Amino acid sequence: MKLLVATARTQGRRKNDFHFCVEGELVWIGMVCTADEQDPDGGCGCGRAFGGLDSRRSTTTALVAEVPGFSAGDYVEAIRSSIGHQGWDPSLAEEIAHGQLELIRDWPPGTVVERRLDEFVPRPSREGDRP
Template sequence: MVKALVATSATQGYRDNDYHWCVEGELVWIAPTCAQDRYDPDGGCGCGRGFAGLSSHRATTTAMVRTLHGITRADYIMVLRSSVEEQGYEIDDVEALADSLLDLVADLPDGAVLEHRLDYVQVRQRVP
């Protein structure tokens, strides 16, 4: 089992430029930020504040921490690798990327809702 980030509509509307185009519950990652949003998470593209869906290839500004039973680290790496390749990203070390995403949420409780603002990921809401 792994603890990872999944797309959620929870807390949407907290910021006036929130968006949620992912499939609820799909695995998400933090894709590289484009030139338009590089210095401004509220830039016109939205990638500076979004999590990218591994299945839908859409995005959301909110992600939830979930323990995924029946999914191993190797499974997670395979899914991540497949998705980033499908989307045309050239990631040299997908294993390291996967580990950084898994480490990011390792100590957070299931149900915590996170937001992404350029190089920062912060808890938006903790579940009681």
């Protein structure tokens, strides 16, 4: 199954990149706080971040990866468990999982993705490349 995982690939392309997740852990696209809701480069960082499901840390880059042995139900449960422990409404897990799967549907494994609020785009593989 194709899913988003944390990656350090292409870190540093933006001066405010960060990578505090465990490399390869599943990530989710979390909510954006009021400090960042108008500016992905705001001080919080949540407007440009993906959240690690296990570490509960964040990264500004995610990788589309083929994760063997995962079903759609497993993915929903992973999200439900993590967001529930983080204090979010776990009943949102199915909607979140579906949205993320739809987002990456047309991107091949190996694509590095960045977030700019509600916009998600592939990052170029090399500096100077266009996505």
